[in-house]
Amino acid sequence: MKKDKIKIGILGFGVVGTGTYRVLTENFEAIKKQVGAEIVVEKILMRDMSKKRLIDVPDRMVTTKPEDILENSDIDIVVELMGGEEPAYSYIMRALENGKHVVTANKELMAKKGSSILEKADNNGLSFGFEASVCGGIPIIRAFKRSLCTDKVKRIMGIVNGTTNYILTKMTQEGSGYEDVLKEAQAKGYAEADPTADVEGYDAAYKMAILSSIGFHTKLDINMIRREGISGVSKSDILYGKDLGWTIKLLGIAQEIDGKLEVAVSPVMLPAEHPLASVNGVNNAVFVNSEAVGELMFYGPGAGQMATGNSVASDIMEIARQIVLDNKTLPNCSCFDVKAFAEEPESSFYLRLDVINRPGVLAKIAGVFGNYGVSLESVLQKKTEGERAEIVWITSKVKESSFKKAIEFIKYMDVVNEVSSIIRVEANGHC
Ligand SMILES: NC(=O)c1ccc[n+]([C@@H]2O[C@H](COP(=O)([O-])OP(=O)(O)OC[C@H]3O[C@@H](n4cnc5c(N)ncnc54)[C@H](OP(=O)(O)O)[C@@H]3O)[C@@H](O)[C@H]2O)c1
Known part of the structure; x- marks a missing residue:
C-alpha cells in the first residue's frame, strides 16, 4: 500500500x-x-x-x-x-x-x-x-551527480569556505590586517573561537575531497590533498596583488591531467577579472570546467x-x-575508480623576499633560480628602507619540487633577511 x-x-x-x-x-x-x-x-x-x-x-x-x-x-x-x-x-x-x-x-x-x-x-x-x-x-552535489554525470569534468575551482573568504574580502576592501579581521569575524559569529579548521584550510579540503571524488569518479585519500591556510597572507601581499591585477582568494583547485589527480587548497593570486575574484564576503562559489558544457559557475550562501x-x-x-x-534507489557511490595523484604538480609562484639593499643581489638570487630550473616572469622592487629592500618575484609555471628546493637554498643566502611570503599564482584560471 x-x-x-x-x-x-x-x-x-x-x-x-x-x-x-x-x-x-x-x-x-x-x-x-x-x-x-x-x-x-x-x-x-x-x-x-x-x-x-x-x-x-x-x-x-x-x-x-x-x-x-x-x-x-x-x-x-x-x-x-x-x-x-x-x-x-x-x-x-x-x-x-x-x-x-x-x-x-x-x-x-x-x-x-x-x-x-x-x-x-x-x-x-x-x-x-x-x-x-x-x-x-548551493545545490552543487546534485549538479555533479545529476547533470554533469554524463560530461567529463576537467577542473573544479572553488571558494568553499565562507569564513576565509570574509577575512580576505575585508583585508582587500578595507586594507585591514589578518589578525584584526579575524577578531571581527569571531565577534560577528562568522569565525569559530578556535578558527583553525577554517583558516588553515581543513574545512575547504574536506569539501574539495567530496567534490573531487564525485567530479572525477574516484575514491581519494584526504591526506593527499595539499593544504595551506590564509594565516600567512599579509596586507603587503594583498597590495602587491592589486598592483599586479590579482586578487587573493583561498581556492580549492582540483584537476585531472593525463589520468592523474591534483587537488590543493591554498591562497591563490587570481586575475581580478576572473568570475571567482568577485565572490565576496561569506559567499561561496564553484567554477567548473568540463568537456561538453564548458565553463559553469555556481554561487550562493555556503552556510546558514x-x-x-x-x-x-x-x-x-x-x-x-x-x-x-516505490522506486528502486539509484547507486549512491559514483567513485568507481582509484586515481593516483600527480607526483610532480606544477604552478606559478609569487614570492616576497626581504633582502639586503646592495647592488648585485637580484642577479645572485636569479642565478639560484636558474640553477634549479625555475624560470622567472617578472620582478618588482618597490620598497627600500636603508639596508633593507623588499622584492617580489613571479615565476613561470614550474615544478613545485624545483621551486621548493630553490627556496631552501635562497632562505640561507647571506643577502636574504627573510622569505616573507609564497603564494600560488593562477595565471588565467581557465583551462
Ligand atoms: N552551520 C552551517 O551553516 C553548516 C553548513 C554546512 C554543513 N554544516 C554541517 O552540519 C552539521 C551540523 O552543524 P551545525 O552548524 O548545525 O552544528 P551545531 O549548531 O553545533 O549543532 C550540532 C548539534 O548536534 C548536537 N550533538 C552533537 N553531538 C551529539 C550527540 N552525541 N548526541 C546528541 N546530539 C549531539 C549538539 O548538541 P549540543 O547542543 O548539546 O552541543 C548540537 O545541538 C555539521 O556536520 C556541519 O559541518 C553546517
Missing part, C-alpha cells in the same frame, strides 16, 4: 537541525503536494534536554536516546546533523544496517569515510543524501541555518518521493 506518511528522525538539533525542521514544517503543504505524502518529524535526538534551543519543538518529539531513532521501526529516514566523526559514523552505519535511508550535512565524515558509508548504503539498497555537506545552500537546512530538506524530500513511488 502507498505510504501517506514518511517519518524522519533527526540526530542533533543545532543550527542546521533547526533550519531543516523549519523548512520541513514551514513548507509542509507544498512539500506534501510534491511528495504525495506527509514528511513528519518523529523524533529529535538532543544531548542536553535543558539547553535552550533556537526554536521550541513538542516534548514528545525529543529524546536523549539514539536508539529511539536508530532502532525505531517507524522511522524511514535518519538525518545526521551532529557533526564530527564519532558518534556520527557509528550512528549512520547503525541506521543503514537497520534499513533506514540517511541524510547528512557532515563534510568531515564524508571526506574521511564517505566511500565506506556509500558502499554500505548501496549494498543495503538504501539512499544516502549529502547535498548540504558542500557549500551549504535556512540555506543549509533547505539542502538537507531537499535530500529528505527526494528520498521520500522515492519511497512513495
Whole structure:
C-alpha cells in the first residue's frame, strides 16, 4: 500500500537541525503536494534536554536516546546533523544496517569515510543524501551527480569556505590586517573561537575531497590533498596583488591531467577579472570546467541555518518521493575508480623576499633560480628602507619540487633577511 506518511528522525538539533525542521514544517503543504505524502518529524535526538534551543519543538518529539531513532521501526529516514566523526559514523552505519535511508550535512565524515558509508548504503539498497555537506545552500552535489554525470569534468575551482573568504574580502576592501579581521569575524559569529579548521584550510579540503571524488569518479585519500591556510597572507601581499591585477582568494583547485589527480587548497593570486575574484564576503562559489558544457559557475550562501537546512530538506524530500513511488534507489557511490595523484604538480609562484639593499643581489638570487630550473616572469622592487629592500618575484609555471628546493637554498643566502611570503599564482584560471 502507498505510504501517506514518511517519518524522519533527526540526530542533533543545532543550527542546521533547526533550519531543516523549519523548512520541513514551514513548507509542509507544498512539500506534501510534491511528495504525495506527509514528511513528519518523529523524533529529535538532543544531548542536553535543558539547553535552550533556537526554536521550541513538542516534548514528545525529543529524546536523549539514539536508539529511539536508530532502532525505531517507524522511522524511514535518519538525518545526521551532529557533526564530527564519532558518534556520527557509528550512528549512520547503525541506521543503514537497520534499513533506514540517511541524510547528512557532515563534510568531515564524508571526506574521511564517505566511500565506506556509500558502499554500505548501496549494498543495503538504501539512499544516502549529502547535498548540504558542500557549500551549504548551493545545490552543487546534485549538479555533479545529476547533470554533469554524463560530461567529463576537467577542473573544479572553488571558494568553499565562507569564513576565509570574509577575512580576505575585508583585508582587500578595507586594507585591514589578518589578525584584526579575524577578531571581527569571531565577534560577528562568522569565525569559530578556535578558527583553525577554517583558516588553515581543513574545512575547504574536506569539501574539495567530496567534490573531487564525485567530479572525477574516484575514491581519494584526504591526506593527499595539499593544504595551506590564509594565516600567512599579509596586507603587503594583498597590495602587491592589486598592483599586479590579482586578487587573493583561498581556492580549492582540483584537476585531472593525463589520468592523474591534483587537488590543493591554498591562497591563490587570481586575475581580478576572473568570475571567482568577485565572490565576496561569506559567499561561496564553484567554477567548473568540463568537456561538453564548458565553463559553469555556481554561487550562493555556503552556510546558514535556512540555506543549509533547505539542502538537507531537499535530500529528505527526494528520498521520500522515492519511497512513495516505490522506486528502486539509484547507486549512491559514483567513485568507481582509484586515481593516483600527480607526483610532480606544477604552478606559478609569487614570492616576497626581504633582502639586503646592495647592488648585485637580484642577479645572485636569479642565478639560484636558474640553477634549479625555475624560470622567472617578472620582478618588482618597490620598497627600500636603508639596508633593507623588499622584492617580489613571479615565476613561470614550474615544478613545485624545483621551486621548493630553490627556496631552501635562497632562505640561507647571506643577502636574504627573510622569505616573507609564497603564494600560488593562477595565471588565467581557465583551462
Ligand atoms: N552551520 C552551517 O551553516 C553548516 C553548513 C554546512 C554543513 N554544516 C554541517 O552540519 C552539521 C551540523 O552543524 P551545525 O552548524 O548545525 O552544528 P551545531 O549548531 O553545533 O549543532 C550540532 C548539534 O548536534 C548536537 N550533538 C552533537 N553531538 C551529539 C550527540 N552525541 N548526541 C546528541 N546530539 C549531539 C549538539 O548538541 P549540543 O547542543 O548539546 O552541543 C548540537 O545541538 C555539521 O556536520 C556541519 O559541518 C553546517
